[in-house]
Amino acid sequence: MEKHILVTNDDGILAPGLLALAQEMRKLGKVSILAPDRNWSGGGHVKTLDRALRVKEVRLADGSTGFASDGAPSDCVSLGVLGYFKEKVDLVVSGVNHGANLGHDVTYSGTVTAAMEAVIFDVPGIAVSLEIPEDHLDEMDYRPAAEAARAVVERVIANGLPPDILLNVNVPYLPADRLMGFLMTRQGLRVYHGRLDERVDPRGKPYYWIGGDAPTAIPERGTDVGALAEGYVSVTPLQLDLTAYRTLSDLNNWNLQEKNS
Amino acid sequence: MEKHILVTNDDGILAPGLLALAQEMRKLGKVSILAPDRNWSGGGHVKTLDRALRVKEVRLADGSTGFASDGAPSDCVSLGVLGYFKEKVDLVVSGVNHGANLGHDVTYSGTVTAAMEAVIFDVPGIAVSLEIPEDHLDEMDYRPAAEAARAVVERVIANGLPPDILLNVNVPYLPADRLMGFLMTRQGLRVYHGRLDERVDPRGKPYYWIGGDAPTAIPERGTDVGALAEGYVSVTPLQLDLTAYRTLSDLNNWNLQEKNS
Numbered sequence: 233m234e235k236h237i238l239v240t241n242d243d244g245i246l247a248p249g250l251l252a253l254a255q256e257m258r259k260l261g262k263v264s265i266l267a268p269d270r271n272w273s274g275g276g277h278v279k280t281l282d283r284a285l286r287v288k289e290v291r292l293a294d295g296s297t298g299f300a301s302d303g304a305p306s307d308c309v310s311l312g313v314l315g316y317f318k319e320k321v322d323l324v325v326s327g328v329n330h331g332a333n334l335g336h337d338v339t340y341s342g343t344v345t346a347a348m349e350a351v352i353f354d355v356p357g358i359a360v361s362l363e364i365p366e367d368h369l370d371e372m373d374y375r376p377a378a379e380a381a382r383a384v385v386e387r388v389i390a391n392g393l394p395p396d397i398l399l400n401v402n403v404p405y406l407p408a409d410r411l412m413g414f415l416m417t418r419q420g421l422r423v424y425h426g427r428l429d430e431r432v433d434p435r436g437k438p439y440y441w442i443g444g445d446a447p448t449a450i451p452e453r454g455t456d457v458g459a460l461a462e463g464y465v466s467v468t469p470l471q472l473d474l475t476a477y478r479t480l481s482d483l484n485n486w487n488l489q490e491k492n493s
Numbered sequence: 494m495e496k497h498i499l500v501t502n503d504d505g506i507l508a509p510g511l512l513a514l515a516q517e518m519r520k521l522g523k524v525s526i527l528a529p530d531r532n533w534s535g536g537g538h539v540k541t542l543d544r545a546l547r548v549k550e551v552r553l554a555d556g557s558t559g560f561a562s563d564g565a566p567s568d569c570v571s572l573g574v575l576g577y578f579k580e581k582v583d584l585v586v587s588g589v590n591h592g593a594n595l596g597h598d599v600t601y602s603g604t605v606t607a608a609m610e611a612v613i614f615d616v617p618g619i620a621v622s623l624e625i626p627e628d629h630l631d632e633m634d635y636r637p638a639a640e641a642a643r644a645v646v647e648r649v650i651a652n653g654l655p656p657d658i659l660l661n662v663n664v665p666y667l668p669a670d671r672l673m674g675f676l677m678t679r680q681g682l683r684v685y686h687g688r689l690d691e692r693v694d695p696r697g698k699p700y701y702w703i704g705g706d707a708p709t710a711i712p713e714r715g716t717d718v719g720a721l722a723e724g725y726v727s728v729t730p731l732q733l734d735l736t737a738y739r740t741l742s743d744l745n746n747w748n749l750q751e752k753n754s
Contacts, residue, residue, distance in 0.1 A: 276565075284702045339606065383749060442575065471737035483728065
């Protein structure tokens with residue numbers, strides 16, 4: 233039976249990465265688009281419970297119809313999975329994000345947390361992000377990333393995903409014929425160089441930018457960062473159980489167990 | 494040397510849980526308070542980079558001084574750790590949250606993601622949350638939870654925490670003398686019963702509430718949910734590496750590796 237694929241993103245419904253992804257997903261099934269009406273990048277995993285959400289119909293650049301909500305990417309997934317569309321959603325694909333989501337980015341990223349939200353609802357979730365090249369183009373070509381996403385989603389449709397697992401796909405910025413293939417990876421590391429930038433406004437009051445240099449990616453082999461550095465598409469399975477099992481046994485030596493310690 | 498403890502929360506700087514926590518933490522070191530100026534519950538892991546942040550001095554109910562920012566809980570941690578205070582921050586403690594943060598809550602929770610943010614900056618982070626009893630009190634007593642937090646933070650100061658690990662502490666709503674002690678736990682499960690609630694506004698336009706019944710906690714032994722159900726304080730070590738290592742090896746059988754598959 234044809235799969236019903238919900239496509240969302242965190243750059244907003246008019247982002248070109250969303251359209252490229254939707255176009256590729258249409259080759260795999262019926263696509264519904266429900267995405268934020270504005271950019272939510274770095275907005276984290278949100279569940280909007282304190283206000284109602286609006287949804288409006290939007291015409292996309294290729295003439296197709298999408299729906300835009302005033303909620304976060306994860307809210308769009310909730311709306312979609314809980315019944316905004318008549319048909320059951322079989323799969324959620326989020327992206328193509330403008331910028332890679334590597335290492336610690338995964339808990340901040342609206343793209344990745346949208347896929348998390350799907351998995352919490354027992355629907356397979358796949359996040360897709362495209363590296364921004366160093367010479368920062370005005371108009372990026374999202375098609376090679378969307379095609380890579382199609383290859384991954386095809387496998388997910390064929391093989392399924394274990395419950396509680398989402399896929400975080402990152403694509404290096406290369407023409408399709410220069411992509412090296414796919415690597416299954418673990419979450420890597422980026423070292424942050426945050427710095428607080430204190431300024432004073434025209435009325436003499438201070439304000440603060442979270443500033444500093446861009447994080448340094450550690451291109452270790454086997455990681456998402458390493459795969460991109462070598463020109464591979466990185467596919468990282470992520471789980472929603474964050475328990476640090478190794479530490480768990482150590483903590484039992486802390487003698488915190490006794491009553492009223 | 495005396496530890497410098499940053500206390501933050503996601504319920505906002507005037508929340509009574511924050512004050513109870515700060516008062517207990519003062520028994521362990523020098524406390525600075527930097528918390529959101531409003532409620533950020535369910536706001537997820539946020540890094541505010543697209544606007545500057547303001548910080549204002551606030552007088553708390555016990556006459557002490559705190560600082561309120563217009564950013565998310567994780568932004569407050571960034572501000573504090575990156576140098577808003579003259580002294581280096583040694584430890585971040587977030588809470589006491591109004592409501593437990595169990596199971597999948599951890600990636601949505603401002604309380605927990607504040608502790609995550611600390612760990613990303615290589616500072617130990619501890620999140621503390623208090624269960625809301627079923628008979629929902631108007632004024633909750635946060636002191637037993639704050640005292641439990643003190644016992645945990647004392648051990649963290651004595652023993653340290655491995656890098657990349659935060660602690661998620663949840664306290665059942667019981668008087669101090671009825672708390673059963675502490676259990677080291679893994680992240681449990683709550684089953685969500687989300688439902689979309691479509692309504693029509695006075696102008697005939699639809700709007701949508703993410704509704705449904707409260708999630709059903711599965712009180713499995715060994716989990717955070719199970720510990721609370723038995724009257725224990727739950728201490729769950731969480732890691733920032735979300736890689737699903739078991740799935741990773743399975744994915745290598747997907748034959749996605751070859752070039753241009």
